[in-house]
Amino acid sequence: xxxxxxxxxxxxxxxxxxxxxxxxxxxxxxxxxxxxxxxxxxxxxxxxxxxxxxxxxxxxxxxxxxxxxxxxxxxxxxxxxxxxxxxxxxxxxxxxxxxxxxxxxxxxxxxxxxxxxxxxxxxxxxxxxxxxxxxxxxxxxxxxxxxxxxxxxxxxxxxxxxxxxxxxxxxxxxxxxxxxxxxxxxxxxxxxxxxxxxxxxxxxxxxxxxxxxxxxxxxxxxxxxxxxxxxxxxxxxxxxxxxxxxxxxxxxxxxxxxxxxxxxxxxxxxxxxxxxxxxxxxxxxxxxxxxxxxxxxxxxxxxxxxxxxxxxxxxxxxxxxxxxxxxxxxxxxxxxxxxxxxxxxxxxxxxxxxxxxxxxxxxxxxxxxxxxxxxxxxxxxxxxxxxxxxxxxxxxxxxxxxxxxxxxxxxxx
Numbered sequence: 001x002x003x004x005x006x007x008x009x010x011x012x013x014x015x016x017x018x019x020x021x022x023x024x025x026x027x028x029x030x031x032x033x034x035x036x037x038x039x040x041x042x043x044x045x046x047x048x049x050x051x052x053x054x055x056x057x058x059x060x061x062x063x064x065x066x067x068x069x070x071x072x073x074x075x076x077x078x079x080x081x082x083x084x085x086x087x088x089x090x091x092x093x094x095x096x097x098x099x100x101x102x103x104x105x106x107x108x109x110x111x112x113x114x115x116x117x118x119x120x121x122x123x124x125x126x127x128x129x130x131x132x133x134x135x136x137x138x139x140x141x142x143x144x145x146x147x148x149x150x151x152x153x154x155x156x157x158x159x160x161x162x163x164x165x166x167x168x169x170x171x172x173x174x175x176x177x178x179x180x181x182x183x184x185x186x187x188x189x190x191x192x193x194x195x196x197x198x199x200x201x202x203x204x205x206x207x208x209x210x211x212x213x214x215x216x217x218x219x220x221x222x223x224x225x226x227x228x229x230x231x232x233x234x235x236x237x238x239x240x241x242x243x244x245x246x247x248x249x250x251x252x253x254x255x256x257x258x259x260x261x262x263x264x265x266x267x268x269x270x271x272x273x274x275x276x277x278x279x280x281x282x283x284x285x286x287x288x289x290x291x292x293x294x295x296x297x298x299x300x301x302x303x304x305x306x307x308x309x310x311x312x313x314x315x316x317x318x319x320x321x322x323x324x325x326x327x328x329x330x331x332x333x334x335x336x337x338x339x340x341x342x343x344x345x346x347x348x349x350x351x352x353x354x355x356x357x358x359x360x361x362x363x364x365x366x367x368x369x370x371x372x373x374x375x376x377x378x379x380x381x382x383x384x385x386x387x388x389x390x391x392x393x394x395x396x397x398x399x400x401x402x403x404x405x406x407x408x409x410x411x412x413x
Contacts, residue, residue, distance in 0.1 A: 020115050020230075020252040023051035024126065026159045026203075026218065026245035030056040030089070036069055038241075043071065046249050049096035050113070052126040053089045054159050054245075060086075067091070075099070082106040087128050088158075103146065106130075107139040108158075110146055122226055123150055127158030133181070136162055140185035147189035153226035156191060157235070157250060159203075159218050164193075170201065171213035191221040194250075198237035202246045220250055262302055267363045270356070271312055277304045313360065320361035323354040 023042065027035060030053060043051065058066055060080055066089075067076045075094050078086040083106040090109060092099050096116055103110040107129055114121045125146065129136050143156065162182040166174050186192075201214035220235040227233075230252040237246040268274055281301040286293040330350040334343040 020118065020120075021046060021048050021050075022124070022157070022250040022252070023048045023247060024054070024157045024218075024220075024250065025051070025247040026054040026128070026243075028055045028057075028244060030058055030066065031062065033069075036066065040070060042247060048249070049093040050099075051091050052109075052158065053091075054087065054126075054128040056086050056089050058086050058089070063089075077101060077109070079104050079106060079109055088126055090126060103142075105138070105142055107136070108142060120229060122153035122155065122229060125154070125156045125158075127156060127160055129159065129161035131161055133162075136160075136181065140181055143185055144188050147191075147223075150223075153223065153229045154191075155194075155220065155222040155226045155250075156189075157220040157248065159245065161217055163215065163217065164219070165216075168201075168216040169213065170215075171210070186221060190223055192223075192227070194220050194222050194227070195234040196220070196237065197234055199239065199246045200237075202237055202240075202248070204240070204244055206244055218245060218248055220248065262306075264305070265309070265313070265364060265367055267313055267316065267360045267367075268305060268308060270360055270363075271308060273308060273312075277301065277308065280304075313364075316357070316361040316364045319357045320354075323350070323357040326350050327354040 023046065025039075025042070027039065030036060030039070039051075039053065042048070056066075056078075063076075063078065063080070063086065067074070071091055071093070073094075074091050076089065076091045077099075078090070079088045080086040082104055087106060088109050090099070090111070098114040098116065100112040101109065102112055102123070108125055108127050110125045111123065112121065113124050123146075125143070127139070129139050139160075146154075160182060163169060163174060163179045164182050164186065165179060166176075168174065168179070201216050202218035203215045205211070205213045207213070218237070222233075232253040234251055236249045236251065238249065240246045278301060281297050281304060284297065284300065286296045288296070327347070327350040330343070330347040334340070334347045337343055
């Protein structure tokens with residue numbers, strides 16, 4: 001597959017969860033030493049451990065020197081075996097990632113990536129599409145073939161040299177047949193654009209006046225499985241500087257599932273099913289010492305209480321608002337027809353239902369506030385200082401100062 005690897009000794013890694021950053025950048029020629037230096041600065045500045053450089057135009061004899069100059073000790077691969085010069089160069093730190101090449105063409109490199117710090121595994125495809133529309137048709141077909149055989153999390157990124165929306169170009173007209181091929185491919189592959197920050201238009205022709213063209217041809221798209229794995233991921237397109245393409249840094253923040261301790265909420269006791277659930281679990285026969293019998297029955301009861309919470313108290317705030325709305329509606333109808341006794345009965349029932357829902361909501365937030373204070377109140381935390389500020393507001397008089405009231409307040413963009 002045209003892989004040139006330079007192995008380094010594995011370093012011991014921290015077991016803590018950390019974010020994954022991937023750089024994808026159309027560098028448009030990487031033979032010059034000053035461009036290689038700018039790439040090194042970018043990697044160090046953003047702590048990049050995996051990158052893809054597009055349109056490098058580097059021939060095979062110079063690849064080894066490039067690898068040693070950019071990141072000594074890293075692993076590298078290129079699609080040089082599919083084209084005359086390396087259109088896509090991929091480099092990764094072997095102490096941070098395991099990367100397995102699954103497929104390669106002159107327009108794409110499809111890999112399976114495993115983060116050694118998070119142990120998360122997903123597929124990633126790096127793209128550098130052809131300039132010719134007919135040649136890009138092979139890219140769309142290849143991505144559709146990958147989608148048919150890919151059941152795992154999958155992200156696609158790079159320079160597609162194609163548009164997806166009418167607004168993706170300024171300075172030149174966009175026709176429907178310009179955006180339809182890529183749209184059809186992404187819909188077929190069930191790929192959606194992930195959250196994007198920074199520069200909207202990722203490429204410019206660098207010309208003057210009315211000849212200047214801006215286009216959005218660099219993108220990051222992913223399937224739903226990848227979005228579930230990294231719900232807070234975002235692609236940041238940085239300023240292009242003296243290049244014609246914006247460098248893109250994809251930041252992936254994994255969701256860390258922390259097991260929450262079981263907490264008993266007093267609002268559960270207001271349910272008609274509460275007493276029967278306790279009696280049902282307490283009547284179950286358990287063999288063992290008294291302490292074991294007690295803990296076993298509490299475990300059974302905990303499972304039933306969690307189910308009760310999910311069924312009856314899943315969103316006490318929403319129930320409170322809903323019952324309050326029904327009460328206001330019943331009162332409006334009753335005042336519109338005060339002689340109607342059935343409406344008065346409905347208003348009374350709505351008031352009782354709202355009282356029950358509001359009592360449950362009040363009980364929940366009071367207990368929730370006590371738990372938050374027990375967890376964070378005695379620490380030098382934001383919650384502690386907020387409580388002190390609230391107390392000071394009740395006891396300290398703030399004088400009126402005209403000079404401050406007349407001044408302009410600062411704002412943020």
